[in-house]
Each structure stands twice: as structure tokens, then as C-alpha cells.
């Protein structure tokens with residue numbers, strides 16, 4: 001019974017969120033207006049401990065949108081997405097995949113850094129279902145403004161946010177899905193590559209990652 005009422009609550013929340021997006025879109029028509037609104041966001045508790053919000057970046061008419069999990073330590077300090085080690089890995093893969101970096105909008109499913117303080121270090125903590133759900137709102141507006149032809153979900157959190165359900169990367173990898181008017185592919189987050197210990201696995205997985213991005217690029221060619 002309790003579970004049933006939780007589903008009903010969730011459905012109601014979802015309904016009101018979807019109804020609110022067109023209204024908000026009337027007010028937020030540009031990426032700069034979106035950045036300002038995101039900076040004032042208190043929709044979940046993550047704004048409290050982060051240094052600042054980290055909005056998506058790239059041209060408003062970018063053909064490709066890449067969605068990661070959340071800002072990392074460097075991103076939180078600098079206020080820009082994908083400027084840390086995972087971002088450098090992503091940039092390398094984008095170049096190898098033959099995608100024009102100037103046509104890529106990079107963002108995260110969750111816009112504030114979630115971490116656990118251990119001494120002087122801030123250790124990344126994965127956002128929970130509530131935080132992903134609350135922050136999805138901003139990515140929906142980003143997508144409505146940018147209108148990317150191809151979206152790349154980098155990792156399980158991004159895929160969950162975009163598809164609104166839990167997903168297993170291994171099951172969806174290699175498929176071309178659709179979300180609104182965009183095509184969607186799902187792959188790993190580049191930070192996964194940084195965690196691999198031996199060079200052989202790293203090189204093999206990097207190649208697979210580049211191949212996934214090439215798959216996205218081929219979808220672009222078809223859409224052109």
C-alpha cells in the first residue's frame with residue numbers, strides 16, 4: 001500500500017514537473033539565463049556544500065551534447081565542466097573519434113559537486129536517485145535550448161537521468177536510442193578509464209570508448 005502511494009506521489013511530481021517546464025522555458029530562453037537560474041537553484045541539498053554551480057558549456061546550437069555525472073573537484077573549483085583529468089580524457093577521445101569539439105556541448109546530469117570530506121581531500125560521492133531526479137529539470141531545459149542532434153550519455157548516472165530509469169551500461173552500449181528529437185547513445189564515463197590499473201586494459205577500453213563516440217558521429221552524418 002505504502003509502495004503504491006509512493007508511485008502515485010512520484011507520478012504526480014513527474015506530472016507537475018513536465019507541466020512546469022514549458023512555463024519555465026518562456027522565461028529561460030538562453031544559456032546565459034539558464035546559468036543564472038541554475039546558480040540560484042536549491043532544488044536539492046547539494047548546493048549547500050559545493051563551491052558553485054557548474055553549468056553546461058558549449059554553443060547553443062551544438063550538434064552533440066555530452067552528459068556526464070556531476071562536476072568533480074577541479075570543476076567545482078573552476079566552475080566549468082570537464083576541466084579535470086576525466087575532461088582531458090574525454091577531449092582526447094572526441095578528437096580521435098573525429099568529432100569537431102566546437103560542435104560539442106558538455107554538461108552533467110547533476111550540476112553541483114557531491115563529495116565526502118576526508119581530511120583535506122574531497123572524495124567524489126555518487127549522486128542519489130533524488131538528486132538526479134531533482135536536477136534532471138535543468139538538463140531538460142538545456143536540451144530544449146541547444147536541440148542537439150546526438151546526445152551521448154557518459155555513464156550510468158547520465159543514462160539514468162536522460163532515460164528516467166536505472167540502466168545497465170553494458171546492455172545499452174552500441175545501441176542507437178531516441179530521446180525527443182535527438183538520438184542517444186550510452187557509453188562509459190571517462191573517469192572509468194582513469195581508474196583502470198594496467199595499461200593494456202586502459203588502451204583497450206579507451207579504444208572502445210572512441211568507437212562509441214564514432215558511433216555517435218555516424219548518427220550525426222545520417223542526420224545531416
Ligand code: SF4
Nearest residue numbers: 041043044047112135
Ligand atoms: S544539484 Fe541540481 S537540483 Fe541540486 S541544487 Fe544543484 S542545480 Fe539544483
